[in-house]
Amino acid sequence: MTDVAIVGASGYTARELVQLLLRHPGARIRVATSRQDDAPRLDAMHPSLAGRIDLACRPFDADLVAESARVAFLALPHGASMAVTPELRSRGVRVIDLSADYRLSDPKVYADWYDHPHTDPSGLDEAVYGLPELFREAIPPSGLIANPGCYTSTSILALAPLVSRDLIGRSGIIIDAKSGVSGAGRSPKLTTHYPECNESLSAYGVGRHRHTPEIEQVLGEVGRETGGGAPVEVIFTPHLVPMDRGILATVYAEPKGPVTEHDLMELYREFYKACPFVRVVGRLPSTKDSAYSNFCDLTVRVVRGRILVIACLDNLLKGAAGVAVQNFNLMTGHEETTALF
Incomplete structure (x- = not known):
């Protein structure tokens, strides 16, 4: 069983991700974070989760995530993921980033297209593009997956x-x-x-x-x-x-x-x-x-x-949360299709 964290739990992709992980036999959601001040419950933000998970969101804290989870799914806006990824990785947490922060290999190209500099160029060098159909062999050993978009x-x-x-x-x-x-x-x-x-x-x-x-x-x-x-x-x-x-x-x-x-x-x-x-x-x-x-x-x-x-x-599954679970499966030794059929 692999303990996981959802960092940035308020969006549509996070909701789909939680639904997939709840039926995954090898994943357990231990922590969810939100930037909302009132630390809402997951089932308050996403009523479709009522009766399925009893978990309140916490403000992001890298130590808390590292103490609770081995893998963190980052469902954060572009620009926010690279601010927290180095903190998590330095604490031994493997990261699957659903933003675009680690998809471009050249920090200059990133800065040109996203209008702000990339603050974790070493992460860019190490990230694996998480499209299993093309990069399946590189995904299992990686500690940082750049999850592709839709x-x-x-x-x-x-x-x-x-x-x-x-x-x-x-x-x-x-x-x-x-x-x-x-x-x-x-x-x-x-x-x-x-x-x-x-x-x-x-x-x-x-x-x-x-x-x-x-x-x-x-x-x-x-x-x-x-x-x-x-x-x-x-x-x-x-x-x-x-x-x-x-x-x-x-x-x-x-x-x-x-x-x-x-x-x-x-x-x-x-x-x-x-x-x-x-x-x-x-x-x-x-x-x-x-x-x-x-x-x-x-x-x-x-x-x-x-x-x-x-x-x-x-776009919310194969274009986001579904392929993230594919990557999780490959990283943790499960069948690639686990929880996705």
Whole structure:
């Protein structure tokens, strides 16, 4: 049994994480923290947890977490995780960080895209990108996992087989992605206020979304051996859709030579054959197919000589809490699928 902590327990991702861990046979939630002054109970912040867990949140204290838990899940905003991660790691706590603080390997790139300096560059050097489908072997021994986000997981899983086999041009890749409102978090914002976003579809972060360098960095690593070190460049455009949860991405890429849908589907099936949470499907996937699950559904089409990949997943599960539990399972020696089916 592994004792765990939830650092930053008030958001949607933390709620999903608690629900998964409550049914995990090898995890026990010992401490939860919140920045709220009144130290609320978990079931007061998340009424769906009533009768399932009896735990009050505490203000963050690294000694308290280290005394109570071997693994800490950080469900904190960007910028907050790197303030507490060194404290936890110096006390021997293994960290799964669900923010973006440790996903970019270059602190200069982080500062450019997140508008503030990175204060833990040594952590950046040691962090492992926690996408098990691509980095499964590196995850178990790591003490710091950079848990990927929802847009990045969808986009990277959609493109990895093509990039790894050097089948497409590495510039001009278009990722047109749409996300439910829960992807913006629980804190109130004007753009996610019901009268603003209901019955409306809007693009945002055009040409400057923070996930762009992350997608390019990881795909560059995936294709390093076959592409001669050539960088990957994507045009990533996210959209806000008036639904609770889910992400769907349509990806457009230029093949380097003749391709067929049959061969591409076989490529994807072979590439992901050992990945229990990637489903390569013949149908056109929709967000309801993967909602409330840890699956990513993918399909491939060839249209007028171009490759289209359509991918979808649940942004709160496979895009956040679910993959965090996948990483926890690999770190602690459990079957990767534990508590996720």
